[in-house]
Amino acid sequence: MEIRIGGFGGQGIIRTGLILATASCVYGDKNAIQTASYGPESRGGRCRSEVIISDEDIDFPKVEHPDILVAMSEEAYLQYVDDLKENGILIVDPDLVPNQRENLEVRMYEVPATKIAEGLGKKIVANVVMIGAFAAITNLLGVEDLKESIRRNVPKAFMKLNLTAFEKGYEYGKSLLKS
Amino acid sequence: MTVHREVLTGKHLMQGDVACAEGAIAAGCRFFAGYPITPATEIAERMARRMIEVDGMFVQMEDELASMAAIIGASWAGAKAMTATSGPGFSLMQENIGLAVMTETPCVVVNIMRGAPSTGQPTEGAQQDVMQSKWGSHGDYEIIALAPASVQEMFDLTIECFNFAETYRAPTFLLADGFTGHLWERVVIPPPEEIKTVERKKPVVPPDKYLPFKPDEDLVPPMACFGEGYSVHVTGLTHDELGYPKTTDPKIQRELVNRLCQKIRKNSDRIIRTYEFMLEDAEVAVVAYGIPSRSSLSAVKMARKAGIKAGLLRLITVWPFPEKKVEELSNNVKAIVVPEMNCGQVVREVERVAKETPVHFLSKIGGEPHSPSEIFEVIRRAAKT
Amino acid sequence: MTVIQEFEKHPLAKYLRLERFPHIWCEGCGDGIILNCFVKALDDLGVNMDKLVVVSGIGCMGRVAGYIKCDSFHTTHGRPIALATGIKLANPKLTIAVISGDGDLFAIGGNHFIHAARRNVDMTVICSNNFNYGMTGGQVGPTTPLNSYTTTTPYGNIEHPFNLVHLTAAAGAVYVARWTALHVKRLTESIKKALQKKGFKFIEVISPCPEIYGRRNKLGKSIDIMKRYRQISEIRHGYDPAKAEITREKIIVGEFIDIEKPTYGELLQKQFLKIQKKMIGG
Ligand SMILES: Cc1ncc(C[n+]2csc(CCOP(=O)(O)OP(=O)(O)O)c2C)c(N)n1
Ligand code: SF4
Ligand SMILES: [Mg+2]
Numbered sequence: 001m002e003i004r005i006g007g008f009g010g011q012g013i014i015r016t017g018l019i020l021a022t023a024s025c026v027y028g029d030k031n032a033i034q035t036a037s038y039g040p041e042s043r044g045g046r047c048r049s050e051v052i053i054s055d056e057d058i059d060f061p062k063v064e065h066p067d068i069l070v071a072m073s074e075e076a077y078l079q080y081v082d083d084l085k086e087n088g089i090l091i092v093d094p095d096l097v098p099n100q101r102e103n104l105e106v107r108m109y110e111v112p113a114t115k116i117a118e119g120l121g122k123k124i125v126a127n128v129v130m131i132g133a134f135a136a137i138t139n140l141l142g143v144e145d146l147k148e149s150i151r152r153n154v155p156k157a158f159m160k161l162n163l164t165a166f167e168k169g170y171e172y173g174k175s176l177l178k179s
Numbered sequence: 180m181t182v183h184r185e186v187l188t189g190k191h192l193m194q195g196d197v198a199c200a201e202g203a204i205a206a207g208c209r210f211f212a213g214y215p216i217t218p219a220t221e222i223a224e225r226m227a228r229r230m231i232e233v234d235g236m237f238v239q240m241e242d243e244l245a246s247m248a249a250i251i252g253a254s255w256a257g258a259k260a261m262t263a264t265s266g267p268g269f270s271l272m273q274e275n276i277g278l279a280v281m282t283e284t285p286c287v288v289v290n291i292m293r294g295a296p297s298t299g300q301p302t303e304g305a306q307q308d309v310m311q312s313k314w315g316s317h318g319d320y321e322i323i324a325l326a327p328a329s330v331q332e333m334f335d336l337t338i339e340c341f342n343f344a345e346t347y348r349a350p351t352f353l354l355a356d357g358f359t360g361h362l363w364e365r366v367v368i369p370p371p372e373e374i375k376t377v378e379r380k381k382p383v384v385p386p387d388k389y390l391p392f393k394p395d396e397d398l399v400p401p402m403a404c405f406g407e408g409y410s411v412h413v414t415g416l417t418h419d420e421l422g423y424p425k426t427t428d429p430k431i432q433r434e435l436v437n438r439l440c441q442k443i444r445k446n447s448d449r450i451i452r453t454y455e456f457m458l459e460d461a462e463v464a465v466v467a468y469g470i471p472s473r474s475s476l477s478a479v480k481m482a483r484k485a486g487i488k489a490g491l492l493r494l495i496t497v498w499p500f501p502e503k504k505v506e507e508l509s510n511n512v513k514a515i516v517v518p519e520m521n522c523g524q525v526v527r528e529v530e531r532v533a534k535e536t537p538v539h540f541l542s543k544i545g546g547e548p549h550s551p552s553e554i555f556e557v558i559r560r561a562a563k564t
Numbered sequence: 565m566t567v568i569q570e571f572e573k574h575p576l577a578k579y580l581r582l583e584r585f586p587h588i589w590c591e592g593c594g595d596g597i598i599l600n601c602f603v604k605a606l607d608d609l610g611v612n613m614d615k616l617v618v619v620s621g622i623g624c625m626g627r628v629a630g631y632i633k634c635d636s637f638h639t640t641h642g643r644p645i646a647l648a649t650g651i652k653l654a655n656p657k658l659t660i661a662v663i664s665g666d667g668d669l670f671a672i673g674g675n676h677f678i679h680a681a682r683r684n685v686d687m688t689v690i691c692s693n694n695f696n697y698g699m700t701g702g703q704v705g706p707t708t709p710l711n712s713y714t715t716t717t718p719y720g721n722i723e724h725p726f727n728l729v730h731l732t733a734a735a736g737a738v739y740v741a742r743w744t745a746l747h748v749k750r751l752t753e754s755i756k757k758a759l760q761k762k763g764f765k766f767i768e769v770i771s772p773c774p775e776i777y778g779r780r781n782k783l784g785k786s787i788d789i790m791k792r793y794r795q796i797s798e799i800r801h802g803y804d805p806a807k808a809e810i811t812r813e814k815i816i817v818g819e820f821i822d823i824e825k826p827t828y829g830e831l832l833q834k835q836f837l838k839i840q841k842k843m844i845g846g
Contacts, residue, residue: 017363018192018363021192021363022192025190025192025364025365026190026191026192026365031365032192032364032365033362033363033364034192034362034363034364035358035361035362035363036361036363037302058364059473059474059476059477059480059551060473060474060476060477060548060550060551061358061362061364061470061473061548062547062548062550064550184843209654210650210653210654212649212650231835231836231839232839232843234836236653236654236832238649238650238653240646240649240679241646241675241676241679242675244642244643244646244676245643245646245649245675245676245679246646248639248640248643248646248647248649248650248676249646249647249649249650249653250650251639251647251650252619252637252646252647252648252649252650252651252652252654253650253651253653253654254650254654255635255637255651256617256650256651256652256654256655256658257654257655258654258655260650260654274640274643275640275643277640278639278640278643405617405635405651405655405658406614406615406617406635406655406657406658407614408614409635410613410614410633410634410635410636411635411636412581412629412630412635412636412637412638413636413637413638414629414630414637414638415638415639415640416638423581423583423584423630424630424638
C-alpha cells in the first residue's frame with residue numbers, strides 16, 4: 001500500500017508519515033518505509049512524506065503511484081492528484097484545498113482537519129486529526145497501534161491533546177463512511 | 180525489560196543516518212569527530228546527543244581535514260573512532276585517509292553520498308564517490324568499503340565496518356547513498372550479547388621486545404596504543420618495523436606498501452560479502468549495490484514473471500571488489516546489467532572481470548534511484564541479445 | 565668512541581631515541597636547542613614518559629617527534645594539532661606537546677591552530693619560528709619578514725608577517741610566551757610552566773636557520789644570528805602582544821599571557837556529570 005501525504009512545512013507532514021510507519025512496523029507486524037522531501041525552507045515550503053506499508057519485504061522504496069493521497073495544501077493536491085491510482089483514496093482538507101478538480105476516478109473524502117484542530121484549541125494537531133480520519137477511512141492500521149505510535153512520536157506535554165485529536169478525527173472518518 | 184544505554188535493543192522506525200550512529204555505538208565506537216554536511220549531518224547530531232550518554236566523546240571540528248586527523252589521534256589513544264561526511268568533506272579527508280592507511284590506524288569513515296561534482300546536490304542521493312573511495316588518496320593502497328541498501332544494514336554494516344577496521348588495522352568506509360541515509364525504515368536491534376564486536380590485537384611482548392609495525396602471520400601488526408608504555412613512534416613516512424622513517428631504502432618501501440595491500444587482498448574472502456537472488460539458472464544477472472539493488476530486486480522479480488531467467492548479485496562489499504564472484508557469474512550468464520547512480524564506476528570493474536560477457540550499464544543521476552521498470556527494460560533487452 | 569656511546573653518557577640521554585641519532589638538523593640550527601630545552605624541562609619536572617605524547621607536523625622541526633622516547637606521532641603537514649586534539653579528548657590522562665614549524669602550524673595548519681586555542685584544548689604547542697620553510701629549501705612562510713629573500717620571494721617578500729603571539733592571544737590561549745633559541749634557561753622554565761598549566765599553551769621560539777634563511781639573507785654564521793637575535797631582544801613580561809611585532813631592530817620576548825580559563829575537557833566533564841546524574845535520576 002503506497003501512501004503520499006502532501007502539504008507545507010510546519011504542518012507536521014513528515015511526523016504524520018512517521019506515525020503511520022511506526023504504527024505499521026513497530027507496533028503492527030507489517031513492513032514500512034518512510035521517505036520525505038522538502039524544499040530548502042523548513043517552514044512554509046512544500047513538503048511531502050511517502051509511506052509504503054506491506055506484508056512483504058519492500059524492495060523498491062519509492063512511491064510511484066500512490067493508493068492513498070492525503071492533501072493538506074492546494075499545491076500538493078494539484079501536483080499529486082494525477083499520480084493517484086484509479087479508484088485510489090483521496091483525503092483532502094477542504095479548507096486548505098478550496099479549488100478541487102471534478103470527475104476524478106477516485107474515492108474522495110473531505111476531512112476538515114484544520115477546523116477540527118482549531119476547535120480543540122491547537123491548529124498544530126490537524127495532522128493527527130487527519131491520522132484519525134485516515135485510520136477510520138482506510139482501516140489499514142490498528143487503532144491501538146496508531147495510538148501507541150502517537151504516544152511515541154509526540155512530546156509528552158501534548159500527548160493528551162494529540163490523542164483527543166486522533167479520536168475526533170477517527171469519529172469524523174467513521175461518520176463519512178456511514179453517510 | 181532492561182534498557183541498555185549502549186545498545187538500543189528493540190524494534191524501531193529509524194532514519195538510516197541514525198541507525199548508522201547507533202550501529203557505531205553498538206560496535207563500541209566512543210569517539211566521533213565531524214563537520215556538518217548534508218545528508219550526513221544527522222549522524223553527527225545523533226552522536227552529539229548519544230556519545231556523552233555512553234561515556235564517549237563527540238567533537239565538532241573546524242573542517243573535515245581536522246575531523247579525519249582527530250579520529251586517527253583518538254584511535255591511537257585507544258578509542259574506536261568514526262567520522263561521517265559527504266562528497267565535499269570526503270575529498271578533504273583523503274589526505275589523512277592516506278595517513279590512516281600508512282599508519283595502520285583502525286577507524287571508520289562514513290560517506291553518505293550526494294550528487295556531485297563540487298557542492299552538487301546536497302539533498303539528493305548518488306553513488307558518485309565509489310572510485311574516490313578506492314583511489315582518492317595518493318599512492319597505492321587497498322581499502323574496505325561496504326554499501327548498505329537498507330536502514331537495517333546502516334546499523335549492521337556500521338558494526339561490520341568497525342570489526343573490519345579493528346581486525347585489519349585499516350580505515351574502513353561505509354559507503355551509503357543519500358537516499359538510504361535519509362530513509363526511515365524498521366530496524367531490529369538485537370540484545371548486546373548477540374552483537375559480535377572485534378577488538379584490536381594487542382602486543383603480547385614487553386615494550387623492549389615490541390616492534391610496532393612487525394606483522395603477524397595475518398600481515399597485521401598488534402597495536403600498542405598511546406599511554407600504554409610502549410613508546411611507539413608513528414609516522415606517515417615510509418618506516419621500518421620499529422616505526423622509524425626509512426625513506427630511501429627501496430626494499431623497505433616495497434615491503435611496506437605491498438603488505439598494506441596484501442593484508443586486505445589476502446583476506447578478501449573474509450571481507451567480501453554478497454547477496455544472491457535467483458542466480459542458479461539465471462541468463463541475465465544484475466550486479467548492483469546500495470539503493471539501486473532494491474530496484475533491481477523488484478526488476479528481477481518482474482522479469483521472472485515475464486518468463487525471463489534473471490537474477491541479482493548484490494555487492495555488500497564494494498572494495499575489495501568481489502572479482503571472483505563476478506567472474507564466475509560472467510561465465511554462467513549471457514549478459515550482465517549494472518545500474519548505478521553515477522556515470523559508470525563499478526561497471527568498469529565488472530567489465531574488467533566479465534571479459535567477453537556483454538555488460539549493459541544503466542546510469543541514473545539526479546537524485547532519484549532507478550525505478551524497477553527501468554531496470555526491467557534493460558534486462559529484457561539484454562535477454563534478447 | 566662512537567657518537568651514540570658518547571650520547572649515552574649524557575644525563576638527558578634516557579629521554580631520547582639514541583638509535584636515531586645523529587639527527588637531521590644542520591649545524592647551528594635552533595631546532596636542536598629547542599629539543600634540548602624540552603627534554604630538560606621533562607627531566608626537571610619528572611614527567612611520566614609513559615603518559616606523554618609528542619606530536620609534530622612536517623618540516624625540520626617536525627622531525628622532533630621521532631627523537632623523543634615516548635609515544636609520538638609525526639603527522640601530515642599542518643595537522644598535528646587536529647590529531648593531537650583527538651588524542652587528548654580520547655584519553656584525557658595523556659599530556660600532549662605539539663612541536664612544529666611556523667609553516668606547519670600557521671600556514672597549512674593555521675585553522676586548526678586557532679580553533680584548538682579557541683576551544684582551549686589542553687596541550688602545549690611549541691613553534692620553531694625560523695621565518696621560512698626550512699625543510700623544502702627556504703620558501704616564504706607566514707612569518708617571513710617584509711623584504712626578506714626566500715626562494716619564492718626572489719625580489720623580496722611583499723607579504724606582511726603574522727605576529728604569532730598576538731594571533732594566539734586573540735584566539736584565546738591561556739599562556740603565550742616568546743623566547744629566542746639563545747634564551748635557553750628561560751625557555752626551559754617557560755616550557756616547564758606550560759606543561760604544568762592546563763589549557764592551550766603556546767611558546768614561540770625564534771630559531772636560527774643558518775643553512776637556508778640565514779645564508780639567503782646574509783645573516784652570517786649561526787652564532788652571529790643567535791647573538792643578533794639575543795641582542796635585539798628585550799624581555800617584557802605582560803607586554804601587550806598586539807604591540808609585540810617582530811622588527812629588524814627589536815624582538816620583544818617574555819610571557820605575554822598567563823590566565824586561567826576552563827579547558828574543553830573540564831567543561832565536558834562537568835556536562836558529562838550533569839547528564840549522567842540526570843540519566844540515573846530518571
Ligand atoms: C600537503 C603538503 N604540502 C606540502 C608539503 C611539503 N612541505 C614539507 S615541510 C614544508 C614546510 C615546512 O615549514 P615549517 O613548518 O616552517 O618547518 P621548518 O622546516 O621550517 O622547520 C612543506 C611545504 C607537504 N609535506 N605536504
Ligand atoms: S634547513 Fe634550517 S631549519 Fe632546517 S635543519 Fe637546516 S638550519 Fe635547521
Ligand atoms: Mg619554518
